[in-house]
Amino acid sequence: MNSPIKPKGPLYPTNLSDQPQVIRLHHSKILALFRALDGLLILIMLWLVLRVLQIEWGSAYAALAMGAVITFGFFAEGNEIYYLWRGYSMTSLASRIVIAWLLTAMMILLAFSTLISFKKLELEPVILWLTLTPEVMIAMHWARRVILAKIRSNPSEPxxxxxxxxxxxxxxxxxxxxxxxxxxxxxxxxxxxxxxxxxxxxxxxxxxxxxxxxxxxxxxxxxxxxxxxxxxxxxxxxxxxxxxxxxxxxxxxxxxxxxxxxxxxxFDLLHSRLTCIQGIPALSIYDSPLVDNSLVKRLEDLVIGLAMLIALAVPMMIIAVGVKLTSKGPIFFKQTRYGMRGEHIKVWKFRSMTVCEDGDHVTQAKKGDMRVTRFGNFLRRTSLDELPQLFNVLSGSMSLVGPRPHAVAHNEYYRGQIKGYMLRHKVKPGITGLAQINGYRGETETLDKMSGRIAYDLEYIRNWSLLLDLKILWGTLFKGFVGQHAY
The missing domain is CATH 3.40.50.720 (NAD(P)-binding Rossmann-like Domain)
Incomplete structure (x- = not known):
């Protein structure tokens, strides 16, 4: 009788490292369920509002609801609502839901005012639906956390x-x-x-x-x-x-x-992100928030920037006339600055000096600087000389909010003096920024002042969000235009 054939080696490897190794991302089935439930909730809430107001459900309302489900899903993904970032507080999660829904509401109201099919809808139920839905959604996610905490804290299964x-x-x-x-x-x-x-x-x-x-x-x-x-x-x-x-x-x-x-x-993390490439985890140390949010940031610049340009067109024309009548030279002054990724851009300003310096040696304006014209002094103190940078924003070389661009000569000096200085160029430079509304506007004659400005710039990149941009724009109205150190 033949003896059984013996395997040449063990049926299972004893060394796990001999096998191809990958790291799988952890997926939460509960969050996947709530992604579907949120979409269903949007539909149900509109149906309930129509039912209470005794309005018939029609094809236009069905299209409205489906459009909202798709749009909210897009913005929810951008706000990482269903990501397994364990540790976010309920307040943080609620703010993400509100932001995603506000963006959805903006798109819905835009469609409501432009598309012919949506003009058949009544405004009252739509506004009521847009108001109540995020509150119910937040309550549902809060209940999820409370219930899971009760279940998982059961002492019988620690x-x-x-x-x-x-x-x-x-x-x-x-x-x-x-x-x-x-x-x-x-x-x-x-x-x-x-x-x-x-x-x-x-x-x-x-x-x-x-x-x-x-x-x-x-x-x-x-x-x-x-x-x-x-x-x-x-x-x-x-x-x-x-x-x-x-x-x-x-x-x-x-x-x-x-x-x-x-x-x-x-490490001094700057908007760090975790990613996975074919099962290989990779953690970025110095990353840009615009990697995943460039479209949102660009839409913000185009919509708000165009509205500002239309609103300020007449004042800008008056300023242009004032520049021309009060001193000799061009109306606009274009200076080379560093843009995103350190690329050279031409930044527009109303001319406020008798000179147009742009080269390897640029002297910062100081108090009582004789180069500044009388009208230019007013423009600089009120930041009105910066208004032409709206053209930079619309062309895409700058953003409404971001680190203020410095002259190339200043960049080359400070990059060797301040650690992480060039990281501020991970995003587009802005007309205003977090540093400007916190007192770092105008002359930075000492290294400490420039270091303070850079610290705020990096803090902005580290914590960027659409809501932060809106807060900075609002703060600029009260803090960013006039400063004691703007000469």
């Missing part, structure tokens, strides 16, 4: 978390878990081999965070084998690669789920 690394990142992780009870996580302890108080060591006292240091790594393995831990978050510094490998390899002999939390916050 998700016990251990954190390896008694350091700042570990403390931040603990706070994030405490702030998101709907995740159902409970930190049971920190584990760290390092001795508290050692020099050149980042271990910190965790007593103030309400979670004890339960022991060293040997104790971690003991507790993991005893079934006292479900999840392990490794918050060790990136330089501790060997220790991270060692912990993960030993945890392979348990049933816990380890997560590696890279300590990327040591």
């Amino acid at each position: 998700r016990r978390v251990a954190i390896v690394g008694a350091n700042d990142l570990g403390a931040r992780m603990t706070k994030s878990i405490a702030d998101t009870p709907w995740l159902g996580y409970r930190v049971v302890g920190f584990y760290d081999d390092r001795i508290s108080g050692e020099q050149d060591d980042r271990r910190i006292d965790m007593s103030s965070h309400g979670v004890p240091v339960s022991g060293d790594l040997d104790q971690l393995y003991t507790d993991a084998h005893a079934g006292k831990i479900d999840i392990v978050f490794l918050t060790l510094p990136m330089r501790a690669e060997f220790r991270i490998h060692s912990v993960i390899n030993r945890l392979a002999d348990t049933t816990v789920t380890p997560y590696v939390i890279p300590d990327v916050f040591n």
Whole structure:
């Protein structure tokens, strides 16, 4: 009798690294469900409003509802409503829903006033529907979080978390878990081999965070084998690669789920984004918010910029006449500045000086500068000399809101003096910006003043949103036009 054929090797590999490795994105089935429910809610809310007002549901209302579902889905994706960004507060989620719905409402009202089929609709039910829908939607998402928090915090099925690394990142992780009870996580302890108080060591006292240091790594393995831990978050510094490998390899002999939390916050992140390329995770350190939002930003510039140009056309013509009558030279002054990605652009201004400097050596205007004309002094103090930059905005070389463009000569000087200076060119320069409404307008004669301006510029890029742009434009009306240091 023939003996069975024996395999040449093990049926399953013992070394997981021998297999092609990819990282899959985590998808939430609950968020996918609520994406569909939000669309259904938009339809139901319009139907209910029509029913209450005793208005017949017709094809025009059906088209309106379907258009709103599609439009809201687009803006909701842009505002990351259904992304699994665990840790967003309910206030943050509500603001994202409101912004997405406001943009949807703007599109709906635009269609309402232009398309012939929509002119058959009555305005009262549409306004009522646009008002009530986001409130009900927010309430539904709030209920989701409350219910999930109740279910996941059930003590009969805890998700016990251990954190390896008694350091700042570990403390931040603990706070994030405490702030998101709907995740159902409970930190049971920190584990760290390092001795508290050692020099050149980042271990910190965790007593103030309400979670004890339960022991060293040997104790971690003991507790993991005893079934006292479900999840392990490794918050060790990136330089501790060997220790991270060692912990993960030993945890392979348990049933816990380890997560590696890279300590990327040591970098000065600028609008950082996480992406995945064929299963390979990639984290950008210095990124631009316009990578995914360039269309929204451009629409903002075109709509508001064109409206401003129409409203200011007559004052601009009066200013042009004033420039021509009060001094010799051209009405407009074009100076080379750095635009997005450091490209050279020509920035338009009303001429306010007797000279038109544009080269390797440009001297900033100072108090009592003899080059500034009398009419030009008024223009500069009120920022009216900047109005022609609306042409830059409409042509696409500038934006309404962004870091103020500096002369090329100033750029080349300060890029070697201030860390991260050139990062301000990750977005288009603006007519006004976060720095300008916070007092950094006009002359920056000291390095400290320029550093302060750059700090606000980078803060703007780091936290960019359409709502922030609108806040800056509103603030410019009261703070951005007149300044003590504008000469």
